[in-house]
Amino acid sequence: MKTVFVVGAGPAGMFAARKIALAGYDAVLFNRDVKPGGLAEYGIYPLKDKMKFGLRKQFAQVLDLPNVYYFGHVQIGNGYDMTIAELDAMRPSAVIYTCGAQGAHELGLPGERSKGVYAAKDFVYHYNQLPPYSSQDFSTGRRIVIIGIGNVAIDIARWLLQDSPSRATEEVTIIARRGPVEIKFDKKEIEYVIRHIDPAALAAELGRVSERCARVNEDVSPEAIFPEHFPMLMEEDFTPIAPRLSFRFLTSPTAVIAGEDGRISHLEVGDNDLLHRPDGSTKPVPNGQKTLLDVDTLIFAIGDQQDEQLGLPMGPNGYATQVDPEHPEEPVFQLWNPEQSCPLEGRFVAGWARRASTGLVGIARHDGELGAQQVIEYVAKQPEGDALSPEEILARLQEKGLHPVTKADLALLGAAEQQEAEKRRLNYFKYSDNDSMFEAIERERSAVSYFGD
Ligand SMILES: Cc1cc2nc3c(=O)[nH]c(=O)nc-3n(C[C@H](O)[C@H](O)[C@H](O)COP(=O)(O)OP(=O)(O)OC[C@H]3O[C@@H](n4cnc5c(N)ncnc54)[C@H](O)[C@@H]3O)c2cc1C
Incomplete structure (x- = not known):
């Protein structure tokens, strides 16, 4: 089995993961936030309900794919939960960075x-x-x-x-x-x-x-x-x-x-x-x-810019890529190592992580899918992979003292939020701090096991 890591579960990452999974590879998402969606969940105007509901549904469908795995509440980068070197040590066949543009331009x-x-x-x-x-x-x-x-x-x-x-x-x-x-x-x-x-x-x-x-x-x-x-x-x-x-x-x-x-x-x-x-x-x-x-x-x-703390090599416009001077308009998804003047083997970037603050969700989705296509072509040429299994990844994250949120946890959280919305007669309810989210997950988990379903 070949496994691709997708860092960031906003629109670019979710649709990249979908494409990679549909091509027959395991797609493992690592996401800073507990929930997926990125700016689609946490940027788009709160009252744009229809758009948000539609996107949440599509993200849930991606997570329903059996070979898509999710580890939320795990931030990759120097001084964050896990470094890029630690990620690489889990031996993915490729990694695509879709973590958006998390750094702000200082005035x-x-x-x-x-x-x-x-x-x-x-x-x-x-x-x-x-x-x-x-x-x-x-x-x-x-x-x-x-x-x-x-x-x-x-x-x-x-x-x-x-x-x-x-x-x-x-x-x-x-x-x-x-x-x-x-x-x-x-x-x-x-x-x-x-x-x-x-x-x-x-x-x-x-x-x-x-x-x-x-x-x-x-x-x-x-x-x-x-x-x-x-x-x-x-x-x-x-x-x-x-x-x-x-x-x-x-x-x-x-x-x-x-x-x-x-x-x-x-x-x-x-x-x-x-x-x-x-x-x-x-x-x-x-x-x-x-x-x-x-x-x-x-x-x-x-506008925002890419987060340097992630630890990827930086170029003049964010994470380093090498534009083909003969085709300067062509999007480039493969990362570049400027020190050694060569591509970063099996490492890609897409969405706002590639071009900060550019375009609406549809554009980020398209960019994620184009990037994923390049990943798929790259992985197809690689020998059979020996990445850690999702269970081993989970164990490794927990050994590090992290509290990763899995797809099963997200389902429990979704159920808890749904009940809360009904209780409060709201269209939608979301917890706004991590402790409440973790408590809700545990509450739901014990309720589910108590009733034995
Ligand atoms: C205020 C605002 C309003 C917007 N309104 C609209 C709108 O109305 N309609 C529309 O179509 N578009 C809108 N957009 C644009 C849309 O949100 C973006 O096009 C889209 O979300 C970009 O997708 P992305 O996946 O590249 O990045 P993001 O959505 O930023 O997702 C990045 C993901 O990466 C994760 N991440 C970040 N850093 C790390 C890390 N170090 N390790 C692991 N994970 C990490 C984050 O948790 C997040 O889930 C809006 C944008 C903003 C800022």
């Missing part, structure tokens, strides 16, 4: 470690109830700034404006270093929060930056920008509601200023001009104009 700002300053992914993990973020302090105040103008920024604004239990929000300001022409969010996403935008205030902000944008031939008049990105604002009977959502373009944060309590009290921002690059794109450059904003919460949603 590199003075004061950025003040209280009330959060990375978007951590904040999103918090409100999606992922331990340990679920029980950490992600308190928000009245005046919140989000840096970045993509879909994640809009999700976070939606939470703060409509669904956060804090109810303190008075204004959310989205800050973008470029102009309105380079808005990254989708029309569908802005619709969730568009009611909070004051068209007059947005028109004034477009006016504030119009001259600078015109210098690079960008028309940012409301007539150009509203139909493209904010069509609903043009409806005659449109009336904005509180709390407010505002935008500030051509602006970069330059310093976080904390109050006596250590929490951010102000954000210093600098205005940018736009310059043309030789390839026709634009580049923001600071023009020296600074402003101090009254801010008590700052969230930076500027």
Whole structure:
């Protein structure tokens, strides 16, 4: 039997495991979180029920495959539960890393470690109830700034404006270093929060930056920008509601200023001009104009990067791969050893672990499947494997003092959460700390054995 290890059970890993298992190999998943799903479970907006239910069902079907094995609550990496060397010592025929992009881009700002300053992914993990973020302090105040103008920024604004239990929000300001022409969010996403935008205030902000944008031939008049990105604002009977959502373009944060309590009290921002690059794109450059904003919460949603602590060799864009210069657009899944200038034998990467913060679930799934195809082709050429059996892997993890969660445990947890949802008359219930999950698993296990089924 040949065995492939899949590190990370988000969409890329789950669909990679499915493909590998259907090709006739054992697929063994190792996942940091107790539950599978990654950002599909702990990133996608909590109220996108239909999408989440659909994905959970598909993940459950993957886990139903008899030759897919699951070890949750096991984080791979240096200083984590198990190193890559320890993983390799279990002799898989190949490993595919699908552990997403767990490191955040630091802003590199003075004061950025003040209280009330959060990375978007951590904040999103918090409100999606992922331990340990679920029980950490992600308190928000009245005046919140989000840096970045993509879909994640809009999700976070939606939470703060409509669904956060804090109810303190008075204004959310989205800050973008470029102009309105380079808005990254989708029309569908802005619709969730568009009611909070004051068209007059947005028109004034477009006016504030119009001259600078015109210098690079960008028309940012409301007539150009509203139909493209904010069509609903043009409806005659449109009336904005509180709390407010505002935008500030051509602006970069330059310093976080904390109050006596250590929490951010102000954000210093600098205005940018736009310059043309030789390839026709634009580049923001600071023009020296600074402003101090009254801010008590700052969230930076500027994309994530791969976690270096995993221990894979790093390249210029995350984990090292070697792009074929003749086909620079071709995706490369095999990892590369830059020190020895050779491929990392039998080691692959896919999903957001390959290209951080790129695309929706469907894209991560597709990437996982393409990566899995390469793994399958590689493994087919290998001699019969001698990997540890799933039982031996479980024993080895337990010997290390770890508390791995198996497929059987997930089924028990699912049953416990289902009962809890029914008791509370909810569509869905999930435990938000690991201890409660482990207790629920044990409770279910003893109930099952008591009744003998
Ligand atoms: C805020 C937000 C909202 C989004 N909303 C949508 C949406 O509405 N619709 C949509 O289609 N897409 C959405 N996406 C995108 C979607 O979530 C991603 O495309 C997709 O989840 C990426 O899949 P992945 O498997 O590559 O990585 P991830 O989903 O990040 O999964 C990575 C997995 O690896 C595990 N892991 C991490 N590190 C380790 C380690 N060291 N060892 C072992 N396991 C590890 C994690 O536990 C996790 O299970 C959203 C993303 C974000 C951030």
